[in-house]
Amino acid sequence: MSPEACTLSFKDLEKHSSADDCWIAVHSKIYDVTDFLDLHPGGGGIILRYAGKDATAAYDEIHAQGILEETLSSDNFKGLLDQSEVVILPEEQKKDIDKIEKTRGQSTSTENYTKPDLFKLISTHDFEDVAEKTLTTKAWAFYSSAATDLVTHHANSNFYRRIMLRPRVMRNVTDANTQRSILGCTSTAPFFVAPAAMARLAHPDGECAIARGCASEGLIQCISNNASYPLASIVESGTSTQAFFLQLYVNADRPKTTQLLHKARSLGIKAIFVTVDAHVPGKREADERIASENVASAISGSVAGNDKKGGGMGRLMGQYVDKTLSWEDIPWIQETSRLPIVVKGIQSAADAKTAVSYGVKGIMLSNHGGRALDTSQPAILTLLELHRICPEVFDKVEVYLDGGITRGSDILKALCLGATAVGIGRPYLYSLCYGQEGVEHLSQILKDELETSMRLAGITNVDQSHPGLVNTSDLDYLVPNVEEHPWIKWRPKAKM
Amino acid sequence: MSPEACTLSFKDLEKHSSADDCWIAVHSKIYDVTDFLDLHPGGGGIILRYAGKDATAAYDEIHAQGILEETLSSDNFKGLLDQSEVVILPEEQKKDIDKIEKTRGQSTSTENYTKPDLFKLISTHDFEDVAEKTLTTKAWAFYSSAATDLVTHHANSNFYRRIMLRPRVMRNVTDANTQRSILGCTSTAPFFVAPAAMARLAHPDGECAIARGCASEGLIQCISNNASYPLASIVESGTSTQAFFLQLYVNADRPKTTQLLHKARSLGIKAIFVTVDAHVPGKREADERIASENVASAISGSVAGNDKKGGGMGRLMGQYVDKTLSWEDIPWIQETSRLPIVVKGIQSAADAKTAVSYGVKGIMLSNHGGRALDTSQPAILTLLELHRICPEVFDKVEVYLDGGITRGSDILKALCLGATAVGIGRPYLYSLCYGQEGVEHLSQILKDELETSMRLAGITNVDQSHPGLVNTSDLDYLVPNVEEHPWIKWRPKAKM
Amino acid sequence: MSPEACTLSFKDLEKHSSADDCWIAVHSKIYDVTDFLDLHPGGGGIILRYAGKDATAAYDEIHAQGILEETLSSDNFKGLLDQSEVVILPEEQKKDIDKIEKTRGQSTSTENYTKPDLFKLISTHDFEDVAEKTLTTKAWAFYSSAATDLVTHHANSNFYRRIMLRPRVMRNVTDANTQRSILGCTSTAPFFVAPAAMARLAHPDGECAIARGCASEGLIQCISNNASYPLASIVESGTSTQAFFLQLYVNADRPKTTQLLHKARSLGIKAIFVTVDAHVPGKREADERIASENVASAISGSVAGNDKKGGGMGRLMGQYVDKTLSWEDIPWIQETSRLPIVVKGIQSAADAKTAVSYGVKGIMLSNHGGRALDTSQPAILTLLELHRICPEVFDKVEVYLDGGITRGSDILKALCLGATAVGIGRPYLYSLCYGQEGVEHLSQILKDELETSMRLAGITNVDQSHPGLVNTSDLDYLVPNVEEHPWIKWRPKAKM
């Protein structure tokens, strides 16, 4: 990026306001983004709304500063915006900024709601409640939404409620040890931060605050491929001994993925979690409704060329993901990264076996938090399916799961049923309403609940978790016994 | 119809206002309908309300213009209403017209409700919501109502929610093909518009708007036997290459059915869907309550002779249906129509087998949208029953089903379980609140949801749908294994 | 009763206002009821509230005139109340009368509620709704209440919803015949009016209105042992060819039962339904709460000696029932009545077999409308239990059931599962809000629903009902297979 940039006026900027010639200003720097419109993971339409304008507020809401300069070449930099000009924001944009501020925690008493002191929060549900009341409508919709009718979303947590515990009493439970090794990395607890995109929507420090919180709590963070900070910034926010995993969406533009994997290796990332359950975006209606509102305002405004179909933040973000991804790509990812590979998004015993046959180090049972395909079965049910159909998998790879885990007792149940660890996603995003401190407080709550559950169940070490401590009878009838349908034979359509 | 009709005054008309001598005016033409009272599918009572009066508004609400002249002979035409006379509508009738206008979409902002822009609707539920708020009370009651306690109506959709999907991951899903052949006709998707009566209640273009929407979307329309437009008008609304099916209620007056089948054949209709699950009208209480209100006003008014029992629009419309219809009539229908026959309304394996034995080309599993016999089992359960008792049926005929399908994932499940296609009924009626555009938008939503579901499940062609992708465990215990009751022996009453 | 009675003043009456010397006036006649206090089925406390006073209003609410003179001897008659005296009712009593009038249908527009025209009622639920809004609080509580937590009460109807129908289509269903023979008596439909006490609470004509309604509808009435009219009055309200059954609570004072049975025989009653599931009163809390209010006012008033425990109308009424009743009493009842005996209240296969072994003609599966022992199993489940454990019962006796039947489809299901007929209780009490006409209208609704259900299920005669038309899978797992507990052995407490 050339340092000797010329100074441009606001009027200069306004001349480049079409899809064929599109400049925007971000933090007083002016960029030509015409060629980038088609490449933007979030779609070109959203950028066009700011063609010829200052896009700083909208940009900051989602991206950290480094990312822009990482993405564009120096040729795109056109100059500095004249600082003497008063930037007059359109009314709508001002409101956006207000909303962003609202989410940033500086002021917590907007609209008669006072964000409670952190120490008063005693469960993940409390964090969710605060998030719903303090995040912008857009951020809340993006974080909390799930696919279509929310059947899987609700089943994800309800299925844990349907597993009963069978505590053993009269054991000496003075000390309780929750420490566990995950892919060879030591964690103070059998859970890690699951990858979740765009943490900046909740707090300006975004993923970096999570990294610092994990450092002080001795936990592992699996960084989202759609993080709002550059990977290096996040890793450097932590300590030198801290372990990180990286989530990977394989990019349709493969060299970008190669570049990312090399960077991951150079930064000391410990494993790659290849996400395979969201190669096409799920239909998250709460998210999409926000988008259709935006489209409406875009249409009624002067910016032309916007896509009439809309599409939520999630749908837009997924556009770069490679839909051709298949098992044959695993060796390439292994070779490129030279890191342990975990396949995240396994939803059947059949695929678990396939994954194992490709030599991955772990599999993560997940339905993407109910955000991809509604009515797909909860991960805890897939865990049971593995025991029915391919129990040997547990001896060959580490098995993780996520989705709907809100309590220490949920974690204990997953461990009893053979999981090495679980991922916690949305709760950590919600905890960011309090920044790093929120991340730490949430971690302590989950550890405390897990410890209490272990002691009350009669064990003192996570390694003592065993299936005899859980009663899964209320789910057993739902567990598939075979890879295909248990009693319906496939009869391909004959030509009639 | 004699062109040289005399002109009659309003007073002339008023003289014929009894059941024995009943004239009405429709669009300034005066007809003697005395002999037609008993033949009116909707019952004579409703006509008698307008004896000696102008019935235009009430007529238009339900019928298209052609139908009246098709039905009556030229002898019934008595003259033209004197145009110089000012027609003074009774207060009640004016309100009726207001309500009709309300449904026609011209004005969408009545009573503080603004009908949203079409592109903001993103699911079938959105269409239902708009319909509830914009249709007349009567039309909403007729479309949305279902039998007695709504048990079947709710089970129809809930049973789809209870089937879980078991997606396979890491498949190349770049292209998704939803095209399917239905009775030899190509459809861009494995669903068609199920027959649903009286579309004019929602939009003045009624079934013709559906026909045009299907044309542009490449879908097949199964035209209702109780359509508000003449069959020819509907077929001619579409394109010459477009495929139509026709629903058939066999008329107690068989020659009428013969005439209809000949007309269908001459119009190029591709198949006849004989409806067999509503030979007597179900008890749809929401619909009947509207009717009892009407009876109340009739009784308190001056028109005598109305049936005290009332009966909803559905009950009245069903009066002409032949209750003697039995399997022995199938050959007659086949011979008369010389078209492929589908039996619509199969609810048991026993009847599926019988239908196959009569050489029909398809069977449609249906409980008439929960509108006929409450607590009858959902079609998706009957589909499972077929696999248990007579799986060979799937090799011999095409199997369709309808009722409660609101999501692309519902369609995918039906296909995985062996259905060739599904019918979508009420949602298309609701989509008519936006006319042809609504039909198209709804079709796009369903295709988009189906495509997304297919890709997320790991398939790219509807022919790849297979039972291993669904987990039906939550319904399996409900599936009958045998034609009769599995463990109770029939003990006919002995004389005691 | 001496005709030459003396005239007594209100002051004379007031002198006898204690438990040791208690006179009351009813319809201007003064009675000494001191000795009767302990014998009153409703307990002495309620009479004592009117000691030395005019009890006409309270008496009329529950009893028909004949009953008092039938019960007391002529010695108890003390004279006529001086008609010249103005009877000044205490305020509370006036309100009682107002409430009674409210229930009597003369005025239906109290408190902004207008009782709808009868023809607008289209289901049993509509009758229940009207009853709730027009009956006195006390009457509604007595009729609608059920034992403790209402688990059985709700299960009674829900279990019918959980049975699915499997209609057979394409049958000629022109004519539908609902006629059935019940204990040799012809009924136009396979249901009868189940015994339900104190119909006068709903209408002054009480059970007589039911009798007349049954006459015109061709249905059988099973008269309650606690009817508010004398048996003879009820029977005489009908026609000479009409069939009646009589419910029997065996009285702890056996000669009274002997007398009743002889009377029944002389009146041409066709069968005796011995009630065996309510030998001690159930705890119907809604009913008891009304009672505790009454006790409260009694205590705060001047009348002493009232029972602090209260007890609802039902509990009081049950006091005369013989708690020693056992199977050994059946032969005595048979010999005394020389009529066919039905045991009403069978709740297990074990007792069904016992009943058969005693030579009864029918058994009625019943949990007393959920009013006796909460969480006892619904009759429809016991019906299934009989098929599992002792199907031969169906060949030996007629089987009836009641409780929770509100739809024609419920009746059809019971028939398919082997019942000869069902009893309808509460709905008929509710229908009395419209007197005899209500009884007829309700009967027509039920017949119409049954006919519609039969036709839509593909049958035309109740004798064609068979188990293959119902899917009971959702209840099958609840059906006991053996008389005792299927897998728990009884281990009587050893002395420890």
Next chain:
Amino acid sequence: MSPEACTLSFKDLEKHSSADDCWIAVHSKIYDVTDFLDLHPGGGGIILRYAGKDATAAYDEIHAQGILEETLSSDNFKGLLDQSEVVILPEEQKKDIDKIEKTRGQSTSTENYTKPDLFKLISTHDFEDVAEKTLTTKAWAFYSSAATDLVTHHANSNFYRRIMLRPRVMRNVTDANTQRSILGCTSTAPFFVAPAAMARLAHPDGECAIARGCASEGLIQCISNNASYPLASIVESGTSTQAFFLQLYVNADRPKTTQLLHKARSLGIKAIFVTVDAHVPGKREADERIASENVASAISGSVAGNDKKGGGMGRLMGQYVDKTLSWEDIPWIQETSRLPIVVKGIQSAADAKTAVSYGVKGIMLSNHGGRALDTSQPAILTLLELHRICPEVFDKVEVYLDGGITRGSDILKALCLGATAVGIGRPYLYSLCYGQEGVEHLSQILKDELETSMRLAGITNVDQSHPGLVNTSDLDYLVPNVEEHPWIKWRPKAKM
């Protein structure tokens, strides 16, 4: 405690207001509690709030007078507070006292709520309702709260609703005998008062009122280890022939337990119920939220050193419990007490067998009222599990259970399934809103309901209860068949 105490001024007291030098006044006596801060079962923080102040009100809310002098040595007594000084209560403390008064029943008409007359209460639910409306927020939270998501709390009672009764009819049920022997002690009914802490929160007479109520009702009280009155005071409140049991939490300071057991024996206690399901405190969020409010006010006030984590009353109270307790301690408890031992808190067949092998006299199936580990299985399910896995246990020890029992029919079901007796906990705390009379009235209600249920089920003596009277089919699929998981093998984590 030295009688010749000096008189100290309020100012003298104020000088000792730190954690290192902490005096408080209780009922005009001044104590040095510095060394006791760490030993206080409720934690030192709560005492520090009153350091240098008069703590009488807060003390009285929870403790009876005797307990303080029993706990401290005479050295701790520092003198009498000068009575001439006017004690000026801080505002907050005054409100606390108001709230306490509110709970004491003297005034029942605060805030528009009039506590109903006792005789109007007819079920345990009525008592709960009154308690919710009259107890302080703190007391209600402590009594009514349960662990985390309340899953077990609700299942505890719902599981009883899911067991159906199968009454046998036509039995002579004139007399019903509910008497039962519990550990050799005669009880008028097969239930006893389960141990529940701090009864003074509901009534100033606390556990003594329960003792007197049990005396007049012929019931056994199992006294809580955390009673608000000294053991001797409670025992002496009753009659000399009355039987008591004592709950035991083994103290980490074992000599205290020794002392307690010796005292129990000397007072004639009949059995020791060792509580084993709450060795670490459960997370009762409603309770903890109250605590976090208190912490908030403490932090914003001047008292330093409070624990930021808070912790509800229950969590604080549990701090002294010995977490090392194991089966090996049973012989020591047996020898020390020389009384029959019951292990309370068994939740699996495995532990039931172990308990029997240690020679205990009874086991109590319990999940601590849903207050310990959420989603642990209800006791009634564990009772069924015992029948599946180790039915011989019923021949060797008496089996009790508690949790969620609110009806006489619940008690009957437990008896039918082999329980000797059940414990009733929260309802008795709630009944204390009416003191001793409330305890008696509640007992009568439960006995009456049990008697009614027995008679309606066809039995007249609790010894006739047998499994054939209950239908457990709706729970059977949830009952574990084996000690370990029925189909999942434990695969300990291999090092990978």
